[in-house]
Amino acid sequence: xxxxxxxxxxxxxxxxxxxxxxxxxxxxxxxxxxxxxxxxxxxxxxxxxxxxxxxxxxxxxxxxxxxxxxxxxxxxxxxxxxxxxxxxxxxxxxxxxxxxxxxxxxxxxxxxxxxxxxxxxxxxxxxxxxxxxxxxxxxxxxxxxxxxxxxxxxxxxxxxxxxxxxxxxxxxxxxxxxxxxxxxxxxxxxxxxxxxxxxxxxxxxxxxxxxxxxxxxxxxxxxxxxxxxxxxxxxxxxxxxxxxxxxxxxxxxxxxxxxxxxxxxxxxxxxxxxxxxxxxxxxxxxxxxxxxxxxxxxxxxxxxxxxxxxxxxxxxxxxxxxxxxxxxxxxxxxxxxxxxxxxxxxxxxxxx
Amino acid sequence: xxxxxxxxxxxxxxxxxxxxxxxxxxxxxxxxxxxxxxxxxxxxxxxxxxxxxxxxxxxxxxxxxxxxxxxxxxxxxxxxxxxxxxxxxxxxxxxxxxxxxxxxxxxxxxxxxxxxxxxxxxxxxxxxxxxxxxxxxxxxxxxxxxxxxxxxxxxxxxxxxxxxxxxxxxxxxxxxxxxxxxxxxxxxxxxxxxxxxxxxxxxxxxxxxxxxxxxxxxxxxxxxxxxxxxxxxxxxxxxxxxxxxxxxxxxxxxxxxxxxx
Numbered sequence: 001x002x003x004x005x006x007x008x009x010x011x012x013x014x015x016x017x018x019x020x021x022x023x024x025x026x027x028x029x030x031x032x033x034x035x036x037x038x039x040x041x042x043x044x045x046x047x048x049x050x051x052x053x054x055x056x057x058x059x060x061x062x063x064x065x066x067x068x069x070x071x072x073x074x075x076x077x078x079x080x081x082x083x084x085x086x087x088x089x090x091x092x093x094x095x096x097x098x099x100x101x102x103x104x105x106x107x108x109x110x111x112x113x114x115x116x117x118x119x120x121x122x123x124x125x126x127x128x129x130x131x132x133x134x135x136x137x138x139x140x141x142x143x144x145x146x147x148x149x150x151x152x153x154x155x156x157x158x159x160x161x162x163x164x165x166x167x168x169x170x171x172x173x174x175x176x177x178x179x180x181x182x183x184x185x186x187x188x189x190x191x192x193x194x195x196x197x198x199x200x201x202x203x204x205x206x207x208x209x210x211x212x213x214x215x216x217x218x219x220x221x222x223x224x225x226x227x228x229x230x231x232x233x234x235x236x237x238x239x240x241x242x243x244x245x246x247x248x249x250x251x252x253x254x255x256x257x258x259x260x261x262x263x264x265x266x267x268x269x270x271x272x273x274x275x276x277x278x279x280x281x282x283x284x285x286x287x288x289x290x291x292x293x294x295x296x297x298x299x300x301x302x303x304x305x306x307x308x309x310x311x312x313x314x315x316x317x318x319x320x321x322x323x324x325x326x327x328x329x330x331x332x333x334x335x336x337x338x339x340x341x342x343x344x345x346x347x348x349x350x351x352x
Numbered sequence: 353x354x355x356x357x358x359x360x361x362x363x364x365x366x367x368x369x370x371x372x373x374x375x376x377x378x379x380x381x382x383x384x385x386x387x388x389x390x391x392x393x394x395x396x397x398x399x400x401x402x403x404x405x406x407x408x409x410x411x412x413x414x415x416x417x418x419x420x421x422x423x424x425x426x427x428x429x430x431x432x433x434x435x436x437x438x439x440x441x442x443x444x445x446x447x448x449x450x451x452x453x454x455x456x457x458x459x460x461x462x463x464x465x466x467x468x469x470x471x472x473x474x475x476x477x478x479x480x481x482x483x484x485x486x487x488x489x490x491x492x493x494x495x496x497x498x499x500x501x502x503x504x505x506x507x508x509x510x511x512x513x514x515x516x517x518x519x520x521x522x523x524x525x526x527x528x529x530x531x532x533x534x535x536x537x538x539x540x541x542x543x544x545x546x547x548x549x550x551x552x553x554x555x556x557x558x559x560x561x562x563x564x565x566x567x568x569x570x571x572x573x574x575x576x577x578x579x580x581x582x583x584x585x586x587x588x589x590x591x592x593x594x595x596x597x598x599x600x601x602x603x604x605x606x607x608x609x610x611x612x613x
Contacts, residue, residue, distance in 0.1 A: 183495035
């Protein structure tokens with residue numbers, strides 16, 4: 001019912017915005033009444049009204065403040081009023097009607113018009129809700145969603161809804177992650193494509209595509225920046241490799257020192273049961289030890305490769321004739337098998 | 353001889369267009385007139401298949417892949433200005449082949465989501481496998497907004513969204529640990545990506561905005577799956593939201609979406 005009323009009122013508001021003809025009367029019978037009242041009001045004040053009450057500044061001020069109050073309560077309790085379960089919108093409209101009885105001048109009428117805009121807007125939204133089948137309640141939705149996201153309701157009262165910070169702690173850190181993981185299935189987003197080494201810097205120039213720069217003659221700036229960056233990268237890798245090799249040598253020596261008689265199985269040494277890529281890195285770094293003559297490899301009785309460090313004293317005596325090369329290949333599948341075969345929890349080379 | 357004649361008529365076209373004053377954004381695009389089939393044919397004749405192939409795979413495909421990283425739609429105007437350049441006369445053919453490459457090699461679909469401004473997006477053509485790609489938690493935020501809009505009939509006032517997000521411990525004015533400046537993410541990033549439309553509401557003081565689904569969301573997001581998740585959350589039959597259920601059925605994932613080819 002009030003949705004219809006609002007449309008009536010809206011047409012007034014659209015027709016003569018800002019003029020004193022807008023008024024707050026409501027209901028079908030009010031529509032005609034208001035018309036005559038408004039007409040009178042627009043041209044001259046009602047003759048039977050006492051001049052005093054029309055112009056009494058105090059009364060007018062009070063009326064305006066009541067209007068403002070009404071408008072601000074409506075704006076602040078928007079969600080409440082929109083909730084399909086109550087009649088608050090009708091109530092505030094009736095309140096506005098009461099106020100309008102005392103409206104005689106343009107300033108008050110303008111406020112009434114402002115209220116009208118706010119109320120109309122709410123009415124429209126409420127009507128939209130009805131179209132949407134009424135079955136969706138945002139507050140129930142958020143409650144369910146919070147449960148899904150793992151809200152811890154045990155700590156702190158959930159009924160009180162303090163503004164902001166205090167409640168933050170109860171939502172676990174991975175809450176949004178959890179939601180995103182489930183929500184993903186609703187999207188057909190193409191996985192985004194990235195160069196492994198980030199060939200182009202994605203950040204700074206937003207609209208300018210990166211490819212353009214590559215194809216153009218390198219500008220002065222590019223010339224200046226590119227080589228320095230590359231050098232830095234190179235140096236970094238070099239250093240990192242050296243450090244790793246050093247570290248692995250340290251491990252090897254300490255295991256050997258622990259028990260020089262016990263052969264160290266090569267695979268046990270390099271395999272990281274938790275990470276294939278780590279294993280490959282270990283193999284890579286260990287190969288430097290062999291190349292530099294800091295360690296040697298041999299086959300034990302059961303033809304399994306073993307590794308042992310070469311004593312400091314013997315380093316450098318490396319006979320060039322004894323130099324051999326071998327290639328070790330390892331696929332993820334093989335690696336899996338090896339981890340089982342060598343029953344490996346002992347992680348010799350734990351990651352840094 | 354007729355080759356020269358056609359070249360002249362084409363350049364005549366350009367001068368006429370550049371004379372018309374247009375908005376900056378569309379300016380370079382308005383310089384481009386869709387070549388006719390015979391123009392494309394003539395253009396192709398002048399090039400070796402290897403040249404065309406290089407343009408298509410090495411450049412256009414790569415360009416689109418890189419541009420798609422941020423999920424902002426790819427503008428035809430940019431494609432022509434940056435990549436195609438003098439090849440622009442074979443534009444339709446190039447796009448056709450690029451779309452084929454995306455489909456056959458990458459399992460992606462190149463779609464024109466905005467035929468007026470000629471914006472393209474990439475869409476996953478394969479069934480989602482789950483757990484294969486790293487999760488982007490912004491997807492959760494986006495899902496909340498899109499599903500509220502959907503459940504509330506297609507248009508939602510900004511304040512409603514913020515109220516809901518506040519209950520989910522996301523404050524528009526604050527920096528969120530996961531999303532950074534949420535207000536910016538929602539009203540700028542999601543909007544530029546065309547997941548959301550952010551429309552000014554007339555006659556509001558202070559200014560207010562409505563949210564509705566953007567073109568990318570329409571193309572990429574399944575209403576049926578949203579409803580399914582919604583039903584799961586509420587432990588309710590999806591059919592109990594009859595209106596939404598009907599809408600979800602009507603807009604089954606790829607029916608009626610325009611594709612580039």
